[in-house]
Amino acid sequence: MSNVIFYFTGTGNSLQLAQGIAEKLGDCEVINIAKYNGDIPAGVERTGFVFPVYFGGLPRIAHSFLNNLTISGDPYLFGIANCGGASGVFLKQIGGYLRRKGKTLHAGYPVLMPENFILLYDRFSPDREKVLFADAERKITTISETIKEKKAQTFEHAGNVPFRYIANPINRAFCGLSAGLDRHFHVSDCCIGCGKCERICSGENITLRERKPVWSHRCEMCMGCINVCPVKAIDFGRLTQKRERYLNPNVTLL
Ligand SMILES: Cc1cc2nc3c(=O)[nH]c(=O)nc-3n(C[C@H](O)[C@H](O)[C@H](O)COP(=O)(O)O)c2cc1C
Numbered sequence: 207m208s209n210v211i212f213y214f215t216g217t218g219n220s221l222q223l224a225q226g227i228a229e230k231l232g233d234c235e236v237i238n239i240a241k242y243n244g245d246i247p248a249g250v251e252r253t254g255f256v257f258p259v260y261f262g263g264l265p266r267i268a269h270s271f272l273n274n275l276t277i278s279g280d281p282y283l284f285g286i287a288n289c290g291g292a293s294g295v296f297l298k299q300i301g302g303y304l305r306r307k308g309k310t311l312h313a314g315y316p317v318l319m320p321e322n323f324i325l326l327y328d329r330f331s332p333d334r335e336k337v338l339f340a341d342a343e344r345k346i347t348t349i350s351e352t353i354k355e356k357k358a359q360t361f362e363h364a365g366n367v368p369f370r371y372i373a374n375p376i377n378r379a380f381c382g383l384s385a386g387l388d389r390h391f392h393v394s395d396c397c398i399g400c401g402k403c404e405r406i407c408s409g410e411n412i413t414l415r416e417r418k419p420v421w422s423h424r425c426e427m428c429m430g431c432i433n434v435c436p437v438k439a440i441d442f443g444r445l446t447q448k449r450e451r452y453l454n455p456n457v458t459l460l
Contacts, residue, residue: 207234208250208252209233209234210234210250210254211224211227211237211253211256212237212239212253212255212256213236213239213257214239214256214408214426214428215258215428215459216426216429216433217428217434217453217454217459218453218457218459222319223286223288223342224254224256224286227346230347230351231252231350231354239267243274245276246279246281248279250281251282252281252282252356253277253281254283254285254353255284255286257288257296259290259292259294259296262293262294262295262372263295263299263373263374263381265426265428266381266426267426272299273303277304283304283309283311283312284315284359285311285313285314286314286316286317287317288317288319290321293316294369294377295377296316298374312356312357312359313357313359314359315345315359315361316361317342317345317349319342320335320338320454322433322452324429324445324449325445325446328450329451330452339456384425385423385425386423387425387427388411388421391421391432391441392440392443393418397418397435398437399414400436403432403434403435405460407428408430409425430459432446432451433451434453
């Protein structure tokens with residue numbers, strides 16, 4: 207295998223970007239980091255990291271994946287900050303993990319995708335989502351060209367200046383808390399026991415008991431379970447009661 211792309215996703219946006227770039231590169235394996243604890247073997251030419259931005263930085267699972275990753279050989283390394291607004295220090299954090307292994311993040315790109323954080327934000331309008339998907343397809347093409355040519359690409363740390371300074375501590379604080387935040391998820395009597403929440407949870411944090419989801423406090427807060435429920439039986443406190451759900455329509459998650 208010449209190329210490998212590691213991804214993590216809650217609602218499918220990162221998977222769309224990872225699969226799109228993989229298709230353009232060719233000879234590329236797309237690997238979910240939630241199901242992989244291997245290394246990058248020698249002989250891989252290009253390796254990418256495609257994750258959603260959480261509170262201005264990496265998801266908790268991506269921190270530990272990058273920290274533990276062993277990279278043999280000298281692949282060209284790139285990162286994609288899949289974000290709903292601003293990527294903060296996401297690319298800087300990936301660069302830091304690689305630098306501590308004696309490697310370089312050769313290129314990094316923020317890509318705007320539809321918002322899935324329905325605890326804080328409304329789902330984008332259908333028109334806005336359509337525009338973002340079209341822009342993302344164009345970006346996938348241009349990004350893939352530079353990756354094919356192994357071009358070095360300087361990247362911007364998106365967000366205004368104060369956000370850049372506070373993003374790292376905010377992201378670290380969120381990652382410290384996220385595992386237990388699932389205590390606020392609850393399920394209503396509307397639940398039909400379909401098990402989609404259990405299956406979409408790549409952290410294996412949900413099990414069905416008496417045909418209802420139970421969370422085990424290893425949560426990534428990826429928003430997969432709450433968004434996948436076909437009858438909106440899952441809510442987070444009262445924050446999400448009136449919010450529309452979002453799942454990326456361009457990939458198969460289950
Ligand atoms: C817990 C959480 C925190 C988020 N924080 C940010 C953020 O700081 N900046 C941003 O641009 N988007 C943020 N988002 C939005 C997601 O990064 C964005 O919608 C992404 O496309 C979701 O990707 P996925 O479908 O692969 O999970 C956040 C989403 C979640 C669930």
